[in-house]
Amino acid sequence: MPGPRFPLAIPSDSDFPLSNIPFGIFTTDENTTPRTGTAVGTLILDLALVEKHGLLGGLAGSTSFFSHATLNAFAAQPAAVRTAVRARIIELLQDGSSALFADAALNAVAFVQQSRAVMHLPMTIGDFSDFMCAEVHVTNCSKMDNAPGAPPNFFAMPTAYNGRASSVIVSGTPVRRPRGMLRMTGSPPSFAFVPTARIDYELEMGIFISQPVPFGTTISSADAAREHIFGLVMLNDWTARDVQFTEKTPLGPFNGKGSGTTISPWVVTLDALAGAEVAGTDAHALANMATRPPYLRHDAPAHTWNIRVTAALQRDAWPGGPVDVSASNLSALYWTPAQMVAYHASSGCGLRTGDLLGTGTISSPEPAEGAGPGVYSLGCLHELSKAGTQAFKLANGEEIIFVEDGDEVLLRGQVVRADGSTIGFGECRGRIEPVI
Structure with missing residues (x-):
């Protein structure tokens, strides 16, 4: 089944326009491995997949942080790295020629309806x-x-x-x-x-x-x-x-x-x-x-x-x-x-x-x-x-x-x-x- 087309249809009253890009941990029935996503309108963009496909452009060097079961690895990055990664995610979502939309195979699996996802605690909380x-x-x-x-x-x-x-x-x-x-x-x-x-x-x-x-x-x-x-x-x-x-x-x-x-x-x-x-x-x-x-x-x-x-x-x-x-x-x-x-x-x-x-x-x-x-x-x-x-x-x-x-x-x-x-x-x- 194909994924969403460009531009994404984001309800006007959504908590999650492209200017937000929050981070959370989710699973689905099809993939029960906890991983990082971002909410965009009614969708979740699977950031572990984005990272796996090399779409972050090496912004964090060789570090992998979106395939973890919590956000701690990403949160521990310098602020400049987190800012650059967020900006890159927005860039990918705003570009109709990006792999998120141009690569049909990736497009079909990169987006998940929030209603089909299970959300988890976003961080390992020590105190x-x-x-x-x-x-x-x-x-x-x-x-x-x-x-x-x-x-x-x-x-x-x-x-x-x-x-x-x-x-x-x-x-x-x-x-x-x-x-x-x-x-x-x-x-x-x-x-x-x-x-x-x-x-x-x-x-x-x-x-x-x-x-x-x-x-x-x-x-x-x-x-x-x-x-x-x-x-x-x-x-x-x-x-x-x-x-x-x-x-x-x-x-x-x-x-x-x-x-x-x-x-x-x-x-x-x-x-x-x-x-x-x-x-x-x-x-x-x-x-x-x-x-x-x-x-x-x-x-x-x-x-x-x-x-x-x-x-x-x-x-x-x-x-x-x-x-x-x-x-x-x-x-x-x-x-x-x-x-x-x-x-x-x-x-x-x-x-x-x-x-x-x-x-x-x-x-x-x-x-x-x-x-x-x-x-x-x-x-x-x-x-x-x-x-x-x-x-x-x-x-x-x-x-x-x-x-x-x-x-x-x-x-x-x-x-x-x-x-x-x-x-x-x-x-x-x-x-x-x-x-x-």
Whole structure:
């Protein structure tokens, strides 16, 4: 069967125009070997085949990286090599005389419909750390915990916890409702190992590390830290709030956040985000930038990205598909992704290719531009339900508090450039299954 003709038919609302070229790992029924592809419209271009046929023109010398089961080998290449490879892929797709279209045998096998592919975790993830970098989110959570507002240390450094990579999962993988140790009512205090009653989503983005930071070394500035970012994904750090708040004193999150962290399968590179760079919108962060120590300071005026992020919820009994709940923007964070990377490395711990950092819940003062009625600026149900004390209403008239068994949460991200063109991150989807 012949493959697609030139030019490729890319839907106008696709997350994956030629200006995107994200990288992911896929298999098919016909070829169960995990390999690298890029999403183009509704298709996947098999980059392992492109590489095998010599179409990359020796841009990485004799190195082969697209036949691996993860993106780590490619992500570890110097930024200039990754940029050149991406540009070459775009060139091949824009040229009707390239082998992708002129070679009938290659054309027939180089493209796969996304609907026929199985996506896998894009990277071998050695470590996962999750930050808490939205001033609105930290302020709301602090007040619900009987504090007057965000603690002073939040404004001095991007705070985080060391998570676990074992339960980072790719979009579409179900998450089982966990059991955890919960404090029972009554006195004296008692605890029981029971199913969580308060499963929450967290609307986040994930940051994948490219070239490593060797152990014992640090990063000189937040601007320099961008050189260690391979790309971004959508990320949902599922949280059992009742378990989290039972165990958090005195050490912080542990099993309450251990049951699953869902990420989207396509890594969108910083090259694809060129043109979307902006200054952050948190006025306090901008005012304090000049007072930061050098390793946490951005001198570049555009130091984060204008990425609209949304969370939607689908409940089996609801007709009409997922209902939007949250809409915010990456640029609303007090601390930028690059500042998170620089701070993480500041202890000398080192960072490795494939390490994953979460931004923390992206909440903002106002819903993202384009959000409809009944959509909120807060990126988790803990905030929206005021720590589970009251239900809130969605645009479809339904009221919710936390995620129920059978619910599916869908996160998405989109860049809208000044010329009106868009790119997206694909789906970050997860369904909660009943406890065993």
